[in-house]
Amino acid sequence: MDDSLSDNRPLRILIADDSDSDRLILKTLLRRLGHEVEDAGNGEEAVEIFRRSGADIVLLDALMPVMDGMEAARHIKALAGERLVPLIFLTSLSDADALARCLEAGGDDFLTKPYNRIIIEAKINAFNRMRLMHRTLSHHRDLIRDRNRQLLEEQKVAKRVFDNVAHTGCLSAPNIRYHASPMSIFNGDVLFACPRPAGGMQILVGDFTGHGLPAAIGAMPVAEIFYGMTSKGFSGSDVLREINQKLGRIMPTGMFCCAAMIQADFHLNQLQIWNGGLPDGVLVRKDGSLESIASRHLPLGVVNAARFDAGMEVFHTEPGDTLLMMTDGVMEAENRQGEMYGEERLKRSLADAGTAGSPFDVVMEGIHAFTGNQQEQDDVTLLSLQMVEESELVGVSERLPQSALEGPAEWQCVYEIKDRSLEQFSPLPLLLHICMEVPGLRRKSGEIYTLLSELYTNALEHGVLGLSSDWKATPDGFGRYYAERERRLQSVSDHFIRFTLTHTMTDWGGQLTIVCEDSGAGFDYLDPSPANNESGYSGRGLMLLRKLGRSLTFREYGTRAEIVYDWHFSEVAARDGNTNSQTGGWS
Amino acid sequence: MIDKPHLDEEALAELRDVMEDEFDILIKTFLMDSSDRIAHLRSALEHEDADRFSKSAHSLKGSCINIGAPRLGELCFDAEKAGRESRLQEAAELVDAIESEFRKVEAGLKEFLH
Numbered sequence: 001m002d003d004s005l006s007d008n009r010p011l012r013i014l015i016a017d018d019s020d021s022d023r024l025i026l027k028t029l030l031r032r033l034g035h036e037v038e039d040a041g042n043g044e045e046a047v048e049i050f051r052r053s054g055a056d057i058v059l060l061d062a063l064m065p066v067m068d069g070m071e072a073a074r075h076i077k078a079l080a081g082e083r084l085v086p087l088i089f090l091t092s093l094s095d096a097d098a099l100a101r102c103l104e105a106g107g108d109d110f111l112t113k114p115y116n117r118i119i120i121e122a123k124i125n126a127f128n129r130m131r132l133m134h135r136t137l138s139h140h141r142d143l144i145r146d147r148n149r150q151l152l153e154e155q156k157v158a159k160r161v162f163d164n165v166a167h168t169g170c171l172s173a174p175n176i177r178y179h180a181s182p183m184s185i186f187n188g189d190v191l192f193a194c195p196r197p198a199g200g201m202q203i204l205v206g207d208f209t210g211h212g213l214p215a216a217i218g219a220m221p222v223a224e225i226f227y228g229m230t231s232k233g234f235s236g237s238d239v240l241r242e243i244n245q246k247l248g249r250i251m252p253t254g255m256f257c258c259a260a261m262i263q264a265d266f267h268l269n270q271l272q273i274w275n276g277g278l279p280d281g282v283l284v285r286k287d288g289s290l291e292s293i294a295s296r297h298l299p300l301g302v303v304n305a306a307r308f309d310a311g312m313e314v315f316h317t318e319p320g321d322t323l324l325m326m327t328d329g330v331m332e333a334e335n336r337q338g339e340m341y342g343e344e345r346l347k348r349s350l351a352d353a354g355t356a357g358s359p360f361d362v363v364m365e366g367i368h369a370f371t372g373n374q375q376e377q378d379d380v381t382l383l384s385l386q387m388v389e390e391s392e393l394v395g396v397s398e399r400l401p402q403s404a405l406e407g408p409a410e411w412q413c414v415y416e417i418k419d420r421s422l423e424q425f426s427p428l429p430l431l432l433h434i435c436m437e438v439p440g441l442r443r444k445s446g447e448i449y450t451l452l453s454e455l456y457t458n459a460l461e462h463g464v465l466g467l468s469s470d471w472k473a474t475p476d477g478f479g480r481y482y483a484e485r486e487r488r489l490q491s492v493s494d495h496f497i498r499f500t501l502t503h504t505m506t507d508w509g510g511q512l513t514i515v516c517e518d519s520g521a522g523f524d525y526l527d528p529s530p531a532n533n534e535s536g537y538s539g540r541g542l543m544l545l546r547k548l549g550r551s552l553t554f555r556e557y558g559t560r561a562e563i564v565y566d567w568h569f570s571e572v573a574a575r576d577g578n579t580n581s582q583t584g585g586w587s
Numbered sequence: 588m589i590d591k592p593h594l595d596e597e598a599l600a601e602l603r604d605v606m607e608d609e610f611d612i613l614i615k616t617f618l619m620d621s622s623d624r625i626a627h628l629r630s631a632l633e634h635e636d637a638d639r640f641s642k643s644a645h646s647l648k649g650s651c652i653n654i655g656a657p658r659l660g661e662l663c664f665d666a667e668k669a670g671r672e673s674r675l676q677e678a679a680e681l682v683d684a685i686e687s688e689f690r691k692v693e694a695g696l697k698e699f700l701h
Contacts, residue, residue: 014669019618019620019647019649019650019653020616020617020619020645021613021616021617021620021652021653022649022655024606024612024616025602025605025606025613025653027606028606028609028613032605049609061649063642063645064647065642091649092645092648092649092652113649113652113653114598114652114653114655115653117601117605262596341668453630485665564611
């Protein structure tokens with residue numbers, strides 16, 4: 001109706017009084033003050049005029065025929081809605097009760113007869129100031145409401161984009177349970193999980209400083225790096241180093257990400273964990289005993305690459321052990337008295353529960369019981385990872401993302417790694433990456449990685465370093481084996497390991513040939529010694545692949561091993577249909 | 588018992604100042620309006636409608652106060668109270684008093700018109 005906030009225009013004033021002479025006096029008074037006046041002889045007329053043309057201020061006689069001032073006041077207030085239309089009762093009433101009733105009916109003030117033009121002018125001016133202030137406030141409130149709606153809208157879009165970046169995870173694996181608010185990203189909490197091509201999985205729990213979009217923005221590159229590197233076979237430490245460097249570069253001082261990286265190996269039954277600034281994680285053993293996993297590092301994005309320690313602690317586990325990691329929203333969940341849940345209560349609930357109930361449920365129930373009916377605190381992120389038999393996770397790694405791009409089909413590459421680099425660098429992620437350019441091979445990343453890694457390990461440890469796998473047969477020898485490996489790696493020189501990868505298309509699919517040569521003295525790949533059985537560490541991958549019924553031929557001549565790996569269109573298509581309906585048309 | 592003047596000259600002077608050319612119209616309006624209301628008072632009394640009587644007296648009181656006829660306003664206030672308390676006998680006497688006071692006010696106001 002009236003939009004301008006700068007008001008020098010005359011006010012539109014509606015007056016209602018059944019006394020003709022009083023009305024005439026008031027109308028004349030107000031007009032002389034420069035206002036526009038409409039007048040009515042009773043309440044009903046006044047409501048009608050207000051409905052038709054509105055008014056800035058209304059002056060109403062309390063007692064009028066047809067509809068009295070009190071009822072007219074209620075109608076006019078209802079019609080005005082959110083607008084403040086000051087309503088002043090005109091009255092010769094003298095008893096306090098009657099005056100109070102006028103105000104209860106929605107009146108803002110009253111003017112008593114006889115009219116005094118100085119008082120009238122002062123009141124009109126005062127109420128006009130109030131009216132303008134109310135309008136300014138309403139206008140600002142509307143502005144804030146609109147901005148807020150727009151912000152929420154933008155957050156939704158940002159969340160969709162973010163979900164697209166981070167959707168490829170394996171958080172739905174049967175051994176993972178988690179709690180995270182749907183909009184947790186805007187509290188700076190992140191939770192990613194990705195299968196490793198060599199088996200097992202890698203999980204990142206993170207908590208960015210700050211809230212809102214600034215916190216969410218840092219999460220995007222973290223998701224990209226985490227999923228990108230993990231699915232190519234990079235270790236947890238490698239991924240941490242990369243994320244730390246990236247965040248250090250892009251985030252302003254004072255912004256960083258408390259995080260924990262978990263690398264789970266279900267074959268070796270071990271967890272490798274790095275905790276930088278998150279609350280202590282808890283490893284709940286099958287027998288109910290608890291082990292703390294304290295933060296031993298600075299958060300990601302704080303120290304530069306040279307000072308960053310990405311070393312992960314190793315925990316030996318058994319199927320049935322459960323790891324809990326959380327952000328500080330769990331510790332800081334508040335009850336009605338403003339107390340925080342805290343580590344003590346968390347550990348007590350876990351200890352009290354013993355082996356009864358899953359640790360995840362115990363903690364979630366503990367938090368709910370503690371906070372009572374408090375509104376759900378939306379920065380609570382809790383992850384539970386249960387150690388299980390490897391066989392229970394079949395299929396998890398097949399959920400890796402599929403690119404719709406056609407890749408190269410006919411190619412060959414030779415990659416040779418020499419001397420000191422043998423000690424410092426693993427060529428496996430790079431080689432796997434090259435193979436993954438072939439669309440038909442992408443779902444086989446686990447098997448390919450196993451092949452590459454077996455060939456590389458054999459070439460390095462037995463070929464170049466000349467270690468004997470016999471040593472690994474006993475626990476003592478096992479330690480000696482790795483100590484010796486470290487020692488010999490330090491002084492390796494004039495050695496190389498050369499991979500020759502060849503891919504070609506066949507009528508039924510494709511064929512990848514991997515040749516691995518080394519500069520060592522030569523050794524027996526198919527050593528029939530007891531250490532080389534399928535439950536040991538060495539050679540297990542090849543045995544596993546044979547058991548899976550891979551079309552695999554394996555040849556070796558001491559310093560040269562060759563594997564021919566066939567894949568079939570039918571397999572790729574069938575798995576696509578089963579596990580990745582999202583990408584639809586790819587075949 | 589009522590010691591207020593028939594007309595408040597000061598108030599009337601101020602009204603004249605405010606109303607300028609319309610002062611005459613105001614006085615005529617007041618006089619017409621008031622005799623209407625006195626007729627209303629009588630009719631309410633005949634119907635023994637104390638509520639209507641009291642409301643009419645209240646309205647008349649308001650305009651009397653505004654126009655500057657305080658004694659007439661005071662009589663109206665007494666009538667309003669009598670009506671509210673259903674003292675109809677007293678009310679009838681008050682209407683007579685109001686009518687007589689109104690005549691005086693009317694005469695005085697007509698003086699003012701010159």
